[in-house]
Amino acid sequence: xxxxxxxxxxxxxxxxxxxxxxxxxxxxxxxxxxxxxxxxxxxxxxxxxxxxxxxxxxxxxxxxxxxxxxxxxxxxxxxxxxxxxxxxxxxxxxxxxxxxxxxxxxxxxx
Amino acid sequence: xxxxxxxxxxxxxxxxxxxxxxxxxxxxxxxxxxxxxxxxxxxxxxxxxxxxxxxxxxxxxxxxxxxxxxxxxxxxxxxxxxxxxxxxxxxxxxxxxxxxxxxxxxxxxxxxxxx
Numbered sequence: 001x002x003x004x005x006x007x008x009x010x011x012x013x014x015x016x017x018x019x020x021x022x023x024x025x026x027x028x029x030x031x032x033x034x035x036x037x038x039x040x041x042x043x044x045x046x047x048x049x050x051x052x053x054x055x056x057x058x059x060x061x062x063x064x065x066x067x068x069x070x071x072x073x074x075x076x077x078x079x080x081x082x083x084x085x086x087x088x089x090x091x092x093x094x095x096x097x098x099x100x101x102x103x104x105x106x107x108x109x110x
Numbered sequence: 111x112x113x114x115x116x117x118x119x120x121x122x123x124x125x126x127x128x129x130x131x132x133x134x135x136x137x138x139x140x141x142x143x144x145x146x147x148x149x150x151x152x153x154x155x156x157x158x159x160x161x162x163x164x165x166x167x168x169x170x171x172x173x174x175x176x177x178x179x180x181x182x183x184x185x186x187x188x189x190x191x192x193x194x195x196x197x198x199x200x201x202x203x204x205x206x207x208x209x210x211x212x213x214x215x216x217x218x219x220x221x222x223x224x225x
Contacts, residue, residue: 043200
């Protein structure tokens with residue numbers, strides 16, 4: 001199946017720091033999504049991207065749809081303790097199925 | 111507004127037993143999905159449905175069957191459970207507006223252990 005490489009696998013940061021994570025694909029995608037999952041919960045949609053080059057913000061979160069259509073980036077500014085969780089990217093290619101990345105586990109140290 | 115509700119939340123099965131997981135959504139969404147989540151592997155699509163009475167295979171459909179008899183419900187069945195099906199199962203639903211899975215809402219998950 002499709003491979004989405006999400007990096008880094010885990011991050012330990014101090015409260016207040018900015019965070020960057022990315023997702024890359026071996027093929028072109030036409031939609032990118034970013035989800036956050038808290039322990040024991042289902043993923044919650046953070047940002048959806050539908051056009052190459054698109055830059056979208058949701059509060060302190062900003063995501064970009066890469067120009068090559070093979071990658072996407074998520075940035076979190078001024079992290080706070082409630083940002084802790086696992087962040088997943090998901091991409092949809094021409095085959096109309098979404099593939100999820102393996103997740104980035106974020107720990108925020110107060 | 112409950113969103114997406116999964117039943118049960120936890121279950122332990124013996125190898126060879128059968129069971130059905132129920133997913134209900136109250137958002138009048140056309141599309142529904144079943145995913146499984148295993149450590150280090152993200153979420154993988156098992157089956158999905160684009161409308162009442164229709165189902166389609168996803169990435170890992172073997173060993174599972176689904177039915178969508180009513181728009182608001184999507185059932186996932188395991189006819190003969192195997193230890194490899196130990197996983198956390200998530201149901202999701204989305205509106206058709208942006209295409210398959212775009213802006214999907216997920217349930218809280220069902221943790222299934224097969225011994």
